[in-house]
Amino acid sequence: MVYSHSGHPVEMHHPFPPLLTQIATHLTQTLQIDINHVMLNLYEDGSRYIGKHRDNKENLCIASLSLGVGRRWVMDRVRRRGCLVGAGDEGDGAVVDRKEWTLADGSLLVMQGDTQELYTHEIPKEPRVKDLRISLTFRQLLNKE
Template identity: 40%
Template sequence: MRARSQHEALTPGRLRLTPASWLAWHPDWLDSAARAEVWGHAQTLPWQAREIVLFGRRVMQPRLVTWAGRFPYAYSGQTLPPRDMPGWLATLCAEVARAAGAPFNHVLGNLYRDGQDSMGMHADDEPELGPRPVVATLSLGAARRFVMAPARTSPGEGRGRSERRSFDLTDGSLLVMAGACQEEFRHGLPRTTQVVGPRISLTFRFISP
């Protein structure tokens, strides 16, 4: 049976998904001036169209990506080599780490040019992220719908595991996924037929050396 779908407005603060998984939502983490400043800085990053391996086939990612960090990061059949983090991004990374209460040393950026760009359902569970990684997403630009779905379902699992849940990630917001989120859930950003402007997400994580 297909899981039910529920769209909701996130309440600022912590949202418990299961006993082991939770989100922290900061809807106006950046004010309007800071949003404009970070958006301008982000335009200077080296955005690329890159291939990934999906179901054994090499396909182009439906978005542009960029990254920065001291250590390589491998996912979906590709490896992102080390790349220096510009000063403004290193400062932002430290500020996000303080807000999330977790250390970060790598930033992966996604640029969704319009509603046709998307991110498939996945979990950030690569070995170099370690057990139960904390992942923080800073959203800039157009609001887009973010979907979470249980990684597995079985009879008797509670509400938090039986439904697909979706939230609108808005300009200047910070979403933190913590606990067992990457074990118990998958997440993604689906396409939309609505006319939407560009969106940048900067995702922060810790990569073990």
Template identity: 55%
Template sequence: MVKPVTSFAPSPPAAPSTSPVASSSSPTKRTFQSTLFNVKFGAQRNRLPPTKTDSSVAKRTRSQSAAQDDDSIQDEKRPKTEATSVSTAPSAAPKYHHRGPFHQVTRPDFCSTYAITDLPDADIYYKPDFIPRRLAEEWRSQLDRLPEWYRPKLKVYGREITQSREIAAYATAPGLHLKYSGHPVELHAPFPPLLNHIASLLSSPDCLGEEVRFNHCMLNRYDDGSIYIGKHADNIENKVIVTVSLGADRSWIMQRKSPRKKAGAASDTEMVKKRWTLAGGSLLVMQGQTQKFYTHEIPKELKVKTPRISITFRQLVYDD
């Protein structure tokens, strides 16, 4: 069981620099068609997010570097407490870790304790008490203030719509790129301090294991139960998908895919559907062949009036 800290506040941003950032300094781009994205999207909202520019992204990167330098100075002055020792643990998302090697969750006591056993051909684990609800709400409130939130513009059946669900996406290193329903994602690097801290907790010997690392993180914000994510399956290139739920409890549905068959041919595959609640502070792991055989979704629940943020860490395999 991970021993939680009482809080983890991201470092304050440094004063913005006025010097331009040369676009020629970015590494060679790699493109990955992520799955996040064969999904059904919610209705368009009237309020649109402010347009982000390349300069705003560059400003955050410089500010974070300055803030982290300041943190290292302050660490020398502050007493060594239990909270400090956890938050300064070796990072589970080191720079340029996008090439792997990537390992799935194999820790025996975790797998035997938290396995979901009634979904055949799926490799799924659910830990309802990864962190206390109080700490989960603190983390949700801190992540809610990140500056990178936006609503992607997507093309659905030839029409451009603005997605109702806000996202914020991060990579461990610059030069990694995603497409979201055919559109480039605003992908920021490196991980913000709080996400890096959570990734390190996941990759500890007391949780998933030190060999389980991540190179990508996607945040989804659900203001209330009217915001949802439709039935979909992620790409098999996601070797491990780990979701931490913060805030409101929401339903989670997994359903076995209907096999493709020729007309008149009988199917001996049993249709399996399971619905349970992802609690605030819980941890969900999907790996192996799960995406090949199952879809997942978070349905509308209009009775839910409070917000939720999901943190989804991924091992995405990139080809050089």
């Protein structure tokens, strides 16, 4: 089966291992979406980061489970020529609203609704962080067939 992620086709090759199946099943029931993809990101220390970005609108819901050391999560709403930016617009870079918090060990962050259209998000560099963090990001990828 072929799905779409970030505008690219993704073929599903492997079923989830039992623990990830349990988590995905719980998220599917709680969020009422069909979780069919998980991506693991390893941040070995604070030098590892994910830059400011938006995920595709096709990702109706994204659930990210944090394991390990807490890391800062930043969401910015930016302006475009006097207007608030929407998906696909780069804007003039002026931040009009910033939300920031620490994703602690065991925390679950869920993005849905207009989040991807209205905000960028990132895990910034934190040079003083010396321990690792793992993020398990669960999504429902849409079937392209």
